[in-house]
Each structure stands twice: as structure tokens, then as C-alpha cells.
Amino acid sequence: MSHQPHRLRSNVVTSLDAAAQSFGFVGPVFVVAFLTTFVAMGAGFASPLATLISGLASIAVGYVVAQFAIRHHAAGSIYTYIARTFGPVHGFMGGWIYMFAVLCLTMAILAGVAGWTSGFLADFVGLNVHWLIVLVIELAVLFLLTYYDIRYSTRTQLTIVTISVLVVLALVLTIIFQGGAEGNTIAPFLPGSAGSLGGLAFGLVFGMLLYTGYESAAVLAEEAKDKSAIPLAVIGSATLATVFYVIVTYAYAIGFGAANADAWAADEAVLFTMGAMYWGEWSIPLLFALAIVDAFAVAMACLNTVARVVYAMARDGALPRALGRTQATYQTPHMANGAVLALGLLVALLFIPIAGGIAGSWELQFGFLAGMGAIAVEIIYVYIAVAALFYFRRVMKDNFSVFKHVVVPIVAIVAPAAALYGSLLPQGGLLNYMPYVVLVWIVLGLIMIIRMRASQPEMVAKLGHDLGVEVG
Numbered sequence: 001m002s003h004q005p006h007r008l009r010s011n012v013v014t015s016l017d018a019a020a021q022s023f024g025f026v027g028p029v030f031v032v033a034f035l036t037t038f039v040a041m042g043a044g045f046a047s048p049l050a051t052l053i054s055g056l057a058s059i060a061v062g063y064v065v066a067q068f069a070i071r072h073h074a075a076g077s078i079y080t081y082i083a084r085t086f087g088p089v090h091g092f093m094g095g096w097i098y099m100f101a102v103l104c105l106t107m108a109i110l111a112g113v114a115g116w117t118s119g120f121l122a123d124f125v126g127l128n129v130h131w132l133i134v135l136v137i138e139l140a141v142l143f144l145l146t147y148y149d150i151r152y153s154t155r156t157q158l159t160i161v162t163i164s165v166l167v168v169l170a171l172v173l174t175i176i177f178q179g180g181a182e183g184n185t186i187a188p189f190l191p192g193s194a195g196s197l198g199g200l201a202f203g204l205v206f207g208m209l210l211y212t213g214y215e216s217a218a219v220l221a222e223e224a225k226d227k228s229a230i231p232l233a234v235i236g237s238a239t240l241a242t243v244f245y246v247i248v249t250y251a252y253a254i255g256f257g258a259a260n261a262d263a264w265a266a267d268e269a270v271l272f273t274m275g276a277m278y279w280g281e282w283s284i285p286l287l288f289a290l291a292i293v294d295a296f297a298v299a300m301a302c303l304n305t306v307a308r309v310v311y312a313m314a315r316d317g318a319l320p321r322a323l324g325r326t327q328a329t330y331q332t333p334h335m336a337n338g339a340v341l342a343l344g345l346l347v348a349l350l351f352i353p354i355a356g357g358i359a360g361s362w363e364l365q366f367g368f369l370a371g372m373g374a375i376a377v378e379i380i381y382v383y384i385a386v387a388a389l390f391y392f393r394r395v396m397k398d399n400f401s402v403f404k405h406v407v408v409p410i411v412a413i414v415a416p417a418a419a420l421y422g423s424l425l426p427q428g429g430l431l432n433y434m435p436y437v438v439l440v441w442i443v444l445g446l447i448m449i450i451r452m453r454a455s456q457p458e459m460v461a462k463l464g465h466d467l468g469v470e471v472g
Contacts, residue, residue: 007326007331008222008223008308008311008326008331008332008333009149009150009223009326009330009331009332010222010223011223011224011225012149012150012151012223012225013150013151013154013220013223013224013225013229014151014224014225014226014229015226015229015232015233016154016155016158017150017151017154017155017158017220018154018217018220018224018229018230018232018233019158019217019229019232019233019236019237020154020155020157020158020161021154021157021216021217021219021220021233021301021304021305022213022214022215022216022217022233022234022236022237022301023157023158023161023214023237023240023241024154024157024158024160024161024213024297024298024300024301025212025213025214025216025298025301025302025304025305026210026211026212026213026214026237026241026298027109027161027213027294027295027297027298027301028161028164028165028168028241028244028245028294029161029164029165029167029168029271029290029291029294030109030291030292030294030295030297030298031210031245032168032244032245032248032249032252032270032271033269033270033271033272033287033288033291033294034112034268034269034271034291034295035206035209035210035370036051036210036245036248036249036252036264036270037264037265037266037267037268037270038205038206038209039051039203039206039207039210039249040203040252040261040264040265040270041202041203041206041265042194042198042199042200042201042202042203042204042205042206043194043199043200043202043203043204043207044193044194044195044199044203044261044262044264044265045187045188045193045194045253045258045261046188046189046190046191046192046193046194046195046200046203047188047203047207047249047252047253047264048188048189048246048249048250048253049188049189049190049191049193049194049200050194050200050203050204050207051207051210051242051245051246051249052189052242052246053204053207053415054204054207054208054210054211054415054419055211055238055241055242055245055246056242056411056415057208057381057411057412057414057415057416058208058211058214058238058241058242059235059238059239059242060385060408060409060411060412060415061215061238061381061384061385061412061416062214062215062234062235062237062238062239063235063404063408063412064384064385064388064408064409064412065077065078065081065215065218065231065234065384066230066231066232066234066235067231067388067391067392068081068084068218068384068388068391069217069218069221069227069230069231069234070227070228070230070231071395072084072221073221073222073224073227073230074221074222074312077098077215077216077218077219077221077308077309077312078094078095078098078215078218078309078380078383078384079091079092079094079095079098079099079309079312079313080312081094081384081387081391082094082095082383082384082387083095083463084391085387085388085390085391086387086390088460088461088462088463089449089453089460089463090387091463092313092318092445092448092449092452092460092463093442093445093446093449094380094383094384094387095309095312095313095318096313096441096442096445096448096449097376097379097380097383097441097442097445098309098376098377098380099306099309099310099313100376100438100441101212101373101376101377101379101380102216102302102305102306102309102373103306103340103343103373104369104370104372104373104376105212105213105302105369105370105373105377106299106302106303106306106340106344107343107344107347107348107365107369108365108366108367108368108369108370108373109295109298109299109302109366109370110135110138110139110299110344110348111131111135111344111347111348111351111362111365111366111369112295112362112366113134113138113292113295113296113299114131114132114134114135114138114348114362115131115134115362115363115366116288116291116292116295117129117131117134117138117292118130118131118134120285120288120289120292121134123285124285124288131362132348132358135344135345135348135362136345138296138299139341139344139345142299142300142303142337142341143337143338143341145300146300146303146304146307146332146334146337147327147330147332147334147337148330148332149330149332150220150223150304150330150332153300153301153304154304156297156300157297157300157301160293160294160296160297161294161297163290164290164291164293164294165244167286167287167290168248168271168287168290169244169247171251171271171274171275171278171279171283171287172247172248172251172252172274173247173251174278174279175251175252175254175255175274175278176247176250176251176254178278179254180251180253180254180255180256180257181254181255181256181257181259181260182254182257182258182259183254184254185254185258187258188249188250188253188254189250193258201418201419201421202423204415204418204419205371205374205375205378205419205420205423206371206374207419208374208377208378208381208415208416208419209370209373209374209377210241210245211238211241211242211245212373212374212377213237213298213301213302213305214234214237214238214241215234216301216304216305217229217230217233217234217237218230218234219304219305219308219309219312220304220308251274252264252270252274255274255277255278269288271287271291272284272287272288275287303337303340303341306336306340307333307336307337307340308333308336310323310333310336310339310340311323311324311326311333311335311336312324313463314336316459316462316463317456317459317462317463318452318463322335323335323336323339324336347365347369348361348362348365351364351365354430364430368430368434371423371434372434372437372438374419374423375420375423375434375435375438376438376441378416378417378419378420378423379416379420379438379442381412381416382412382413382416382417382420384412385409385410385412385413385416386409386413388405388409388412389405389406389409389410392404392405392406392409393405423435
């Protein structure tokens with residue numbers, strides 16, 4: 001069969017591949033190594049509570065996404081789902097915001113992996129390799145892994161995540177069985193331990209970020225052998241991540257103890273601190289290496305996701321159509337992959353003058369872009385949950401359930417909305433500008449879709465509909 005330049009290869013992604021994409025994007029070990037500190041900055045000793053609330057909300061959003069995924073097998077995922085509910089203009093805006101969210105997260109993790117790898121090589125191997133050199137090598141490897149069969153990247157993710165999660169579980173169970181610093185307690189799950197509701201709300205900003213990516217298996221729908229594997233991967237990943245994160249953050253909380261809870265919020269590498277405290281200094285390079293490798297798996301999953309959203313929107317004409325082409329032999333979105341990776345290098349270079357120098361610019365890039373990605377993701381989670389309220393009423397008919405089709409979407413709205421409120425609280429420095437940059441991106445998208453609707457109304461009318469095959 002001749003190659004169709006705008007088609008992904010069908011019937012290649014298995015259930016394990018779909019699960020690997022979602023859980024690989026979540027990046028559980030990378031998250032517990034570097035991101036729970038941001039939750040602790042707001043929620044403090046109650047970080048496990050913020051993590052649990054975020055997890056339950058993520059499961060609710062996952063259920064919503066799964067219900068759409070059952071009926072629409074489209075690489076555009078959320079872009080297509082919103083278009084099918086509210087029409088092409090809303091669909092474009094949903095895709096535009098989701099694309100921005102995952103782009104920010106991709107740019108953040110690319111810089112993070114490069115910076116952490118450079119630091120690891122210097123501290124534990126004795127090699128001084130500049131982080132920009134590591135970044136270029138990282139981009140090349142990612143392009144090769146995603147250029148060929150999609151299963152190369154998903155199965156690499158699966159192997160990495162499985163090994164790293166088992167090691168971290170061994171550590172945190174050690175902490176829990178030892179009783180941590182002051183003994184096991186229910187206090188980390190009580191709101192009062194956060195100090196204030198505002199602190200808990202800010203904890204939710206990054207609490208939701210911990211889970212980001214569980215929905216990403218939906219972008220593989222056009223490539224899946226069994227379409228039911230997609231919703232199972234989405235809900236299963238959100239559920240597994242919730243269990244894992246609650247166990248780990250509880251272990252961290254008691255590991256420091258209530259009397260020393262502020263130390264968590266000031267610790268940029270809490271996993272390594274816990275390893276040194278409860279296993280010994282020998283564990284630090286092992287845990288650091290696992291976290292970096294897991295972060296690389298996140299970068300791979302981020303790239304798979306954003307490239308397919310870009311590809312789907314370009315295929316429909318909402319972005320330059322060249323980005324909607326696929327590779328002739330493997331039918332992967334190589335043009336979108338390459339464009340995203342090239343942008344990754346450009347963004348890294350742009351952050352150098354912003355940071356006032358090259359040495360620590362990757363850290364600023366990681367924190368700022370990860371925060372913006374979190375805000376944009378929370379907006380899109382609210383957007384898709386609101387869409388579900390209308391969509392379920394329309395399509396479920398006799399199977400309509402108040403709990404599943406009203407209560408669950410409302411839960412999926414409330415927690416991300418609380419996180420959005422938390423993101424507006426002043427955090428100091430460049431972080432204060434995060435919500436406003438996201439707002440500028442949204443306004444830019446509105447201007448673009450208004451202009452396209454005026455100049456190309458027939459094309460706009462088809463956005464999100466061309467390949468989002470509805471079933472059932």
C-alpha cells in the first residue's frame with residue numbers, strides 16, 4: 001500500500017504501549033525527585049492531602065477523557081473532543097491551549113534533563129560537560145527514537161518507569177516502616193497542617209502538575225490495535241499515579257517530621273535527601289541516575305503527545321500543513337517532532353539572556369515553563385470537564401447517570417479551578433508572570449481563529465472533525 005502523507009500507522013500500539021505512554025508522561029520518579037518540593041512550598045506538611053485531592057481530581061478528569069476516547073479515535077484527543085462538543089472554534093482553542101501546555105512542559109523537561117545530566121556527570125563521574133551540549137545530544141536521541149516505530153519510544157518508557165518505580169517504592173516503604181522522624185500519623189492528610197487554605201490551593205497548582213500526562217495515551221488512538229486500551233490506559237495511569245504519589249509524599253512528610261516540615265519546601269532534591277537519611281549516602285547517585293532516566297522518559301512521552309496534537313491540527317489546516325505530514329516508512333509525525341525539538345533548542349537559547357547568563361538558565365527555564373504548563377493544563381482540564389457536562393447529556397440518552405455524567409465532571413472542574421486560583425497568588429520574581437503569559441497565548445489564539453473564520457470559513461468548519469472517527 002502506498003504511503004499516505006497525512007496518516008499515522010494504524011494497528012501498531014498495544015495496551016502496554018498505551019499504558020507506557022500515559023505513565024511515562026506522568027514520570028513518577030522524576031516527579032517525586034524534583035516536583036513535590038513545589039507542592040510543599042504551598043501545602044507544607046499537608047502536601048499528601050494536596051496530592052490526594054489532585055489525584056482524585058485527575059481520576060475524574062481521566063474518566064471524562066476516557067469517555068470521549070471511547071467514541072472518538074483521534075490523534076488530536078482534547079482538540080477533537082471539544083470540537084465535537086462545542087464546535088470548531090472551541091475545538092481550535094482547546095487544541096491551542098493544550099498544545100501550549102504540553103509545549104511548555106516539553107521545553108521545561110528538555111532543559112531539566114540536560115541540566116541534571118550535566119550536574120550528575122560532574123558530581124559523580126568527574127566529567128564536565130556543559131548542559132547545552134547535553135541538550136543537543138538529548139534532542140538528537142529523542143528525534144531518532146520518535147522517528148522510527150512509535151513502539152520504540154513507548155517500550156523504552158515502560159522499561160525505564162518500571163525499574164525506577166520499584167526502587168523508589170523500596171525506599172519509601174523503608175521510611176514508613178521505620179516511622180520516619182516522629183512516627184506515623186494522620187496529620188499530613190488534615191487541612192490544618194497546610195497552615196492556610198491559600199497555601200493548600202497553591203499546593204494544588206503543582207499537585208495537579210504531578211499527574212499531568214495520564215491523558216496522553218489518547219493521542220495514540222489512531223495507532224492503537226485495540227481502541228479500548230486507550231481509556232483503560234488513561235484511567236489506570238491516573239489511579240496508579242495517585243496511589244504511588246500519596247504513598248511517597250506521606251513518606252516524605254513523616255521522613256522530615258512535622259517539626260521540620262519547612263525543610264521539604266526548601267529541598268530541591270528531596271528524594272536524594274530521603275535516600276541519604278534512610279539508606280545512606282551511597283544511594284544518592286543511584287536515585288539521581290534513576291530520576292534523570294525517568295525524566296528522559298517524560299521528555300519522550302511529552303514529545304509524542306505534543307507532536308501528535310500539532311500534527312492533527314496541521315492536518316486539519318489550523319497550523320502549517322507541512323507539520324501534518326508523516327514519515328514514509330514508519331508513518332510517524334516526523335515533521336512535527338523535528339519542529340518541536342528545534343523549538344526546544346531555540347527556547348533554551350532565549351532563556352540565557354533572561355536568566356542573565358548561561359550557567360543557571362536551564363533552572364529558570366524549567367521552573368517557569370513547568371509552572372506555565374501547569375496553569376494551561378488546569379485550564380484545559382476545566383474546559384474538557386465543562387464540555388463533558390454538555391456532551392454526556394447529548395450522547396448518553398438512556399444510559400445517562402447523574403453520578404457518572406454530572407458529579408464526576410463537576411469534581412473534575414473544582415480541583416483544577418482551585419489550582420488556577422492558587423496560581424494567581426504572588427510567588428515572587430518571574431513566577432508572578434506565569435498566568436499572564438498564558439493569558440496572552442489564549443488571546444493570540446482567539447485572534448488567529450477569528451481571522452481564520454473570516455478568511456477560510458470552510459476550513460474552520462472542518463476543524464476537529466476530519467479524522468476524529470465517532471463510534472457507538
